Amino acid sequence: MKGKWAAAALLALAAVNAAQAQTYPSRQVTVIVPFAAGGPADISGRIAADIFQRHLGQQFVVENVGGAGGTTGSLRAARATADGTTLVMGHMGTHGAAPALFKGLKYDPAKSFDPIGLAAGTPIVIVAKKGFPAQDLKGFVEVLKARGPAINQAHAGVGSVSHSTGVLFDALTGAKPTLVVYRGTGPALNDLMADQVDFMTDQIVNVAPQIAGGTIKAYAIATDARDASLPNVPTTKEAGLPEFQASAWNALFAPKDTPKEIVASLSAALDKALDDDVTRKRLLELGSDIPGKERRGGPALNTLVKNEIAKWTPVIKAA
Ligand code: MLT
DSSP: OHHHHHHHHHHHHHHHHHHHHHHOSSSOEEEEESSOTTSHHHHHHHHHHHHHHHHHOSOEEEEEOOOGGGHHHHHHHHTSOSSSSEEEEEETIIIIIHHHHSTTOSSOTTTSEEEEEEEEEEEEEEEEETTOSOSSHHHHHHHHHHHGGGSEEEESSTTSHHHHHHHHHHHHHTOOOEEEEOSSHHHHHHHHHTTSSOEEEEEHHHHHHHHHHTSEEEEEESSSSOOTTOTTSOBTTTTTOTTOOOEEEEEEEEETTOOHHHHHHHHHHHHHHTTSHHHHHHHHHTTOBOOOGGGOSHHHHHHHHHHHHHHHHHHHHHO
């Protein structure tokens, strides 16, 4: 008899999930961006919210929840009700480097979420205040090494992309700057433009417009090839620091055990949007890499998260 009841209960649950998915989203959805407004996660998060709103026809509202290198907001999402009304825009820091940096991290990037899909790859650029006294990357590193803690390096908290790539950059160059923490690289960029901080390693989507506008300077981009949105910025290889290769990514996650039909409809909407001209133009203008079909969807993101945790753990321990 027990077996029959169990089967009936499972069938009922499946019917409820399927019904939920058919009406999803029936009410406003919150997209948690675990950093301050104006930074790369926020830019990517707002593009994603707009995509879902256009494709799924419901209010998708960004909520900025900063702190602890993005792990505060990510934990909030991991603990949210798994009904599709809360998503999080995670990235290489919160869902890759964080486990190596936070002992006792209260979520597991690979187990506490249902992955929806990769939104954008974001190459890392070495940027400085426009008056920094160096004309190229070699000269920049010489000044960093000569002036040590007199130089201020901005980042968005232990576990953030700007922190993990910044620590890697400092380890490779022997620089020992003073680290200045912000609730996101949006506010950090404001200080860079105001000459209040000297440099940072940040995601291209945040800094491309300011580099193009000449309000900050870029010494190199940490990818194999130059980015079409910044044709005059040399690669680190061209600039004499080939070992500094770093590209981040922003991706969407739902809390674990969100009905799979809901996750599927979010993945499908994201996949469709990454092929539409409006979204592609916007992401490319910001210097993003748009993921190919093989890198999209939940399973590919799940593999990426596991690979990134495995990649960054030894890098951070060594640095
Ligand atoms: C941001 O959105 O502020 C960045 O993603 C922070 C970081 O990870 O460096």
